[in-house]
Each structure stands twice: as C-alpha cells, then as structure tokens.
Amino acid sequence: LTRERYPVRRLPFSVVSGEDLAAFERIVPGRVITDPEVLEASNVDWLRTVRGSSVLLLRPRTTEEVSHILRHCHERNLAVNPQGGNTGMVGGSVPVFDEIILSTALMNQVISFHDMSGTLVCQAGCVLEDLSRHVEERGFVMPLDLGAKGSCHIGGNVATNAGGLRFLRYGSLHGTVLGLEVVLADGTVLNCLSTLRKDNTGYDLKQLFIGSEGTLGVITAVSILCPPKPRAVSVAFLSCPGFSEVLQTFSTCKGLLGEILSAYEFMDAECMWLVTHHLRLASPVQDPSRFIPDQHTGRRYHVAESVCASEPVDPESPFYVLIETSGSRAGHDAEKLNDFLEQVLSSGLVTDGTVATDHMKVKALWALRERISEALSRDGYVYKYDLSLPTERLYDLVTDLRARLGPRAKHVVGYGHLGDGNLHLNVTSEAFSPSVLGALEPYVYEWTAEQRGSVSAEHGLGFKKRGVLGYSKPPEALRLMQQLKALLDPKGILNPYKTLPAQA
Ligand code: FAD
Ligand code: MLT
Ligand code: ZN
Incomplete structure (x- = not known):
C-alpha cells in the first residue's frame, strides 16, 4: 500500500545481515523475530492504509537492551521504527521499507x-x-x-x-x-x-x-x-437540532457546570448511523424504550422527535453531544447537571437525551463516541483528518465537503473533541479513490490554514502527513526542527520518512 500511494525512495541505510541477527540475538536472546507471519501484524497499521516490509522485529525488556540495540544500529547505519501498540492514525508506527521494528510490548512494568x-x-x-x-x-x-x-x-x-x-x-x-x-x-x-x-x-x-x-x-x-479519582461521574448524551445549538449548549454548560465539566464531545447524525449500523450499538435517543433513567432523579430526558438511525441520513439531522461531569459529591453534581438540563431543554438547544451515572451505562454511552473510528473502518477506505479550528467554524468544513464530494463519498462525517476545538473530519469511499483524495487534498489543508488552524491537532504527522507540516508552521520553525533532528540523530536512523518533510 505504501509506495504506490505515497511516492518515497528508500534512503541508503544498510540491510540487516546474518551478523546483525547474531548480534541482536546476543542482546535480546529469543526475542529476535523474523517469522513473516508474526511480522505481518507489525508491518501494517491499525487503519490498514500503510504497509512496510520489515524482516526483523526486536522485543527488548529493558532500557539497557534498547541502548545496546540502538548503539549497534547506529554503528551499522540500520534504520529503526519504534513501535508501541500500533494504534497510530498517521502511518508513523509501521516501517515504510525494511526498517527494524523496535517494539516496547515487553517493556510493561x-x-x-x-x-x-x-x-x-x-x-x-x-x-x-x-x-x-x-x-x-x-x-x-x-x-x-x-x-x-x-x-x-x-x-x-x-x-x-x-x-x-x-x-x-x-x-x-x-x-x-x-x-x-x-x-x-x-x-x-x-x-x-x-x-x-x-x-x-x-x-x-x-x-x-x-x-x-x-x-x-x-x-x-x-x-x-495522576489526578485523584473523581467520586462521582455522570454522562449526559443529548441531541441538538443544529451545530449552532451544539455551540450554545457548550457555552451554557461551561457556565452552569463550571469546574465539574470533564468532557464535551460531539458527533453528527452520520456518525450515529455508522455506529448503530456497523457495530450494532443502540442509540439512546432513537428509541424511548432504550432510555437509561438517571439513577438520582429517575427522570428521563426525552422529546419525541429523534433521528431514526436506520434511515438514510438527512443532512439537516441533529447532532449529538456527550457531556461528562466529574466531581467529588454526587448530589452536588446531579443538582448542577439537572439545572443545566432544564435550561437547555426548555430553551430548545437540546431536543432529546439521556443521563447515566451507573458505571456500565456510562461506559455504554461513551462507546457510541469512542467507537466511531472502528465503525468508519468497517465502512470502507477512510480518509482521516484531525484538525484544530476556531470552534464556531468547525463544522462548516464538513458541510462544505459533503457538497464538494457529492456521491463520490460514501460518508462525510464530523465528530471530535469540541471542547478542545478539535474536529475529526472523516470521509469514506468503497475503496481508495485518487479522485476523492484529489478533491480532499490540498483543499482541506488550505481551508484549515486560512482559518489559522492546525492540520494535526492530536494524531501527529507520521508518514502520511509529513508533507503538510508547512500549512501550520512557518519555514523558520521547519528549519529548526530539521536542525534538532540532525543534532539528535545525525545519521537519520530513527523513524526515517516520518514527521518532517522530505529534504531536497
Ligand atoms: P504506535 O501507534 O505504536 O506509535 C505511534 C508513533 O509513536 C509512531 O511514530 C511510533 O514510532 C512512535 N512511538 C511509539 N512508541 C514509542 C516509544 N516508546 N518511543 C518513541 N517513539 C514511539 N489519539 C489521540 O490523540 N486521541 C484520541 O482520542 C485517540 N483515539 C484513538 C482511538 C482509536 C480507536 C485508535 C485506533 C487510535 C486513537 N488515537 C487517538 C491514535 C493513537 O491511539 C494514539 O496516537 C496513541 O497515542 C498511539 O499509541 P501507540 O502505543 O499505539 O503508538
Ligand atoms: C477519536 O477521538 O475518536 C480518535 O482521535 C480517533 C479518530 O480520530 O478516529
Ligand atoms: Zn480524537
């Protein structure tokens, strides 16, 4: 997948030899993996959009072992790809060519x-x-x-x-x-x-x-x-009739919930369709019989008009917000949350919703938001963007792209950490399509740069996005980054082809 889609040339690193294998076997005995079947999982990323062709996976247990491995690689000019859980979203966690995979899986104490x-x-x-x-x-x-x-x-x-x-x-x-x-x-x-x-x-x-x-x-x-564990956690999962209401609900909850507000996440109706359709999760605001009553008040928050997630999605359909509160006294938090809910329901900012305090129910509500990326990956090829934008314009890009892409895209969705100004804009198509990619890039990056946003809010640049760093950082910053890289890794053996743009 890697080289055809992202043209890149192997740099002149050495190739792993029999002598290297013997040296590694001395450093991490029994943890030098060359079995192609085991290597397969470490060569492909979570999204299955990039693939390397490493022939060697090393599993050190100690810092000293890592040090000896790197000393050897440095001397021999062997490229290395550090790897953790391989859940990265930008292709940084897998090799591009035959870099040695250095896994931290056994460093788990x-x-x-x-x-x-x-x-x-x-x-x-x-x-x-x-x-x-x-x-x-x-x-x-x-x-x-x-x-x-x-x-x-x-x-x-x-x-x-x-x-x-x-x-x-x-x-x-x-x-x-x-x-x-x-x-x-x-x-x-x-x-x-x-x-x-x-x-x-x-x-x-x-x-x-x-x-x-x-x-x-x-x-x-x-x-x-690590902060102290909050004694009381509540989650409200609410539907809002439009994005402007999502924003006004955020302002209201900052004012009324204050210090107990611990998360403000949003997702659009297409996301809800994806998680209910592909993962069979139940929407708590779709079917009143599935409502979870609030343990403290026994109240159910429900207004009849709610989206039917099994129907084709109406672009005017509502948004969902997940609000979490974490505090030290359940009664105090419930009182604040109820005041907030009364206000947003009576003003029409929120049309429907449910509240949970029970741990399992809280988890079930979080799953609707947390598992969107999993649902997307079952929908087809995923074009993933992770942007910081001025909050009030955050959803404009999603609407704009729906019109721009038309039927070429299966889904164009927006979700993310609204409280942090972070949009996850994702597009799916049946299979990878150069025409969809061409319509998305550089358009998305230019749009973001015009808003003085960031082209990577939290996922990093890895392999896939290293070429777009310039949209969010000036040339002087790029140059200093290259200098720091050269100072700390003069031979460029650590995760080559990642993060920084290719140098001329
Ligand atoms: P990997 O994917 O293995 O590696 C990621 C990068 O870090 C690579 O460049 C790798 O070379 C480098 N690396 C790994 N370990 C080391 C090390 N010990 N030393 C030096 N470099 C190392 N990200 C968010 O920011 N917010 C989210 O909400 C979020 N949600 C996610 C949800 C899902 C379902 C998935 C699949 C991913 C999500 N991510 C999210 C992205 C990803 O999980 C994070 O980037 C995570 O921090 C990567 O950790 P990892 O151990 O899997 O690293
Ligand atoms: C999330 O917030 O769900 C993650 O960052 C993963 C994603 O963007 O899909
Ligand atoms: Zn995220």
Whole structure:
C-alpha cells in the first residue's frame, strides 16, 4: 500500500545481515523475530492504509537492551521504527521499507506509584488501560484516556502527544508528564525521569520528545502525574437540532457546570448511523424504550422527535453531544447537571437525551463516541483528518465537503473533541479513490490554514502527513526542527520518512 500511494525512495541505510541477527540475538536472546507471519501484524497499521516490509522485529525488556540495540544500529547505519501498540492514525508506527521494528510490548512494568502525590513511573510499553486499572485501584486516574486504551502504550501516547477524551479536564501531556527516560539514536541513555512537579534547571529536554513520534529518541520510561479519582461521574448524551445549538449548549454548560465539566464531545447524525449500523450499538435517543433513567432523579430526558438511525441520513439531522461531569459529591453534581438540563431543554438547544451515572451505562454511552473510528473502518477506505479550528467554524468544513464530494463519498462525517476545538473530519469511499483524495487534498489543508488552524491537532504527522507540516508552521520553525533532528540523530536512523518533510 505504501509506495504506490505515497511516492518515497528508500534512503541508503544498510540491510540487516546474518551478523546483525547474531548480534541482536546476543542482546535480546529469543526475542529476535523474523517469522513473516508474526511480522505481518507489525508491518501494517491499525487503519490498514500503510504497509512496510520489515524482516526483523526486536522485543527488548529493558532500557539497557534498547541502548545496546540502538548503539549497534547506529554503528551499522540500520534504520529503526519504534513501535508501541500500533494504534497510530498517521502511518508513523509501521516501517515504510525494511526498517527494524523496535517494539516496547515487553517493556510493561510499573516501576513505582506514589499514593500521596499520584506520581506513576512505568516502562514505556505499559498498556494505557492496564495503567488505568493500576492507578484506579489506588484511588487515582490516568490523566488521559482514548478509544485505543486497550492496545496503545504509554510510550506511544507520549511519543504522539496523544490528546483524547480527558484533555478538556487534565490538559496536555506536556503538562502531566513529569519526566522521561529516552534512549538516543547512538544508544546514549538520557535519564530525565524526574518525579518533581517543579524543576527549572535548564532547558526542559523531555518536552522535545513529547510528540516527536519516534524521530528523536526511543522513550523507555515515563513519569506521569495522576489526578485523584473523581467520586462521582455522570454522562449526559443529548441531541441538538443544529451545530449552532451544539455551540450554545457548550457555552451554557461551561457556565452552569463550571469546574465539574470533564468532557464535551460531539458527533453528527452520520456518525450515529455508522455506529448503530456497523457495530450494532443502540442509540439512546432513537428509541424511548432504550432510555437509561438517571439513577438520582429517575427522570428521563426525552422529546419525541429523534433521528431514526436506520434511515438514510438527512443532512439537516441533529447532532449529538456527550457531556461528562466529574466531581467529588454526587448530589452536588446531579443538582448542577439537572439545572443545566432544564435550561437547555426548555430553551430548545437540546431536543432529546439521556443521563447515566451507573458505571456500565456510562461506559455504554461513551462507546457510541469512542467507537466511531472502528465503525468508519468497517465502512470502507477512510480518509482521516484531525484538525484544530476556531470552534464556531468547525463544522462548516464538513458541510462544505459533503457538497464538494457529492456521491463520490460514501460518508462525510464530523465528530471530535469540541471542547478542545478539535474536529475529526472523516470521509469514506468503497475503496481508495485518487479522485476523492484529489478533491480532499490540498483543499482541506488550505481551508484549515486560512482559518489559522492546525492540520494535526492530536494524531501527529507520521508518514502520511509529513508533507503538510508547512500549512501550520512557518519555514523558520521547519528549519529548526530539521536542525534538532540532525543534532539528535545525525545519521537519520530513527523513524526515517516520518514527521518532517522530505529534504531536497
Ligand atoms: P504506535 O501507534 O505504536 O506509535 C505511534 C508513533 O509513536 C509512531 O511514530 C511510533 O514510532 C512512535 N512511538 C511509539 N512508541 C514509542 C516509544 N516508546 N518511543 C518513541 N517513539 C514511539 N489519539 C489521540 O490523540 N486521541 C484520541 O482520542 C485517540 N483515539 C484513538 C482511538 C482509536 C480507536 C485508535 C485506533 C487510535 C486513537 N488515537 C487517538 C491514535 C493513537 O491511539 C494514539 O496516537 C496513541 O497515542 C498511539 O499509541 P501507540 O502505543 O499505539 O503508538
Ligand atoms: C477519536 O477521538 O475518536 C480518535 O482521535 C480517533 C479518530 O480520530 O478516529
Ligand atoms: Zn480524537
């Protein structure tokens, strides 16, 4: 898939030899994988849109092993592709040619957890969901959450500077990551695994690696600050008659819910169609008999007109918002949430909805939003855009593209982290179509640049988007990034062909 669609030439790296294999076998005995069947899964990305042809997968367990591997690769001029859970959305997690795949899958040990401060120190290959369980048992939560939690690794999260579903409340990993241990391209171990909240001694080097997508170093351990687990969590899943109402509902909820607001996500009716149709999830605002009553009030929020998700989607059809509150006292939160709901229902900003506080019901409502990407991938070939835009213009691009693409697209959908100004614009077609791609690009990027938005809000640039960095950053910034790359990885062996545009 890779080379035909994204023209790129292999750089003059060495090819893995028998002697290299023997050297790796000494460094990570029994964890040098050359079996093509095992390699297949690591060569293809989650979206199945890019494929590499690596013949070697290494599975170190320790930082020292990573260091020895990189020292050898550096000496031998062998290219390396760091890989976590392989859930990345921009083709950064798989090789482009025959780069060696360096997996963190076996680096999955928690090193320490401080139950006064909530500081977690762990190896980079810990799966996010396992970490969540670990800290929740101790009364804390991870400061980030994403639909890929069951597979993605914390090292991958840091390497992509993942945003996700808790960003609105706990902010970026640039704030919650306290320290990192990184192995540089030549094998040097950079131990900046601080657990301090405050540390202004010199440049904050860890920040360089957060979001560097495996191009500057291999993250081997992470120190991260976990907030206390909220005692009360409620989710309201509401339908709004138009995007303007989605925005007004957001303003209202910021005012009325204040400090307990922890997520404000949105999805359009086509997304609802996709999750109900492809994943057989039930829409809570489609059939009143499926309504989940609020545990505290027993009230059901329902107005008769709601979208029938099994019918073809009407472009005028409503939007859905998922609002989460997290606080320390259930009664207080319920009171605030009820005031908010009364207001948005009586003013017509919201036409229908349901509220849940029970853990399983909360999860079921979140699944409608979290599983959109899975539903999309069952719909056909997915053209994926992840944009930061001024919130008030965020949906204009979706409407515009529906008209522009017409019947060439199966679906043109908009969803995302509205509270963070982050639109996920996705288009599907039966199979990959150069004509659809031609209608989308560079149009989407130009539209975004005109709004002074970002062409990658949270997924990074990886392989697929490295050519569009210039839409969101000036040439001086690009040049400095190239210089930093050359300083930290002079031979360019770490994740070549990724993140930065190809140099002339
Ligand atoms: P991988 O996919 O394996 O790698 C991603 C990149 O990081 C690659 O460039 C790789 O080389 C590099 N890398 C991985 N590990 C390391 C390491 N230890 N050291 C250096 N570089 C490394 N992203 C969001 O931001 N927000 C979301 O809400 C979100 N939701 C998602 C939902 C689903 C269903 C899926 C499939 C993906 C979602 N993503 C989201 C994208 C993806 O999960 C994140 O980018 C995630 O952080 C990647 O982690 P990973 O371990 O799978 O990394
Ligand atoms: C999400 O928010 O669901 C993720 O970023 C994945 C996606 O964009 O599809
Ligand atoms: Zn997202």
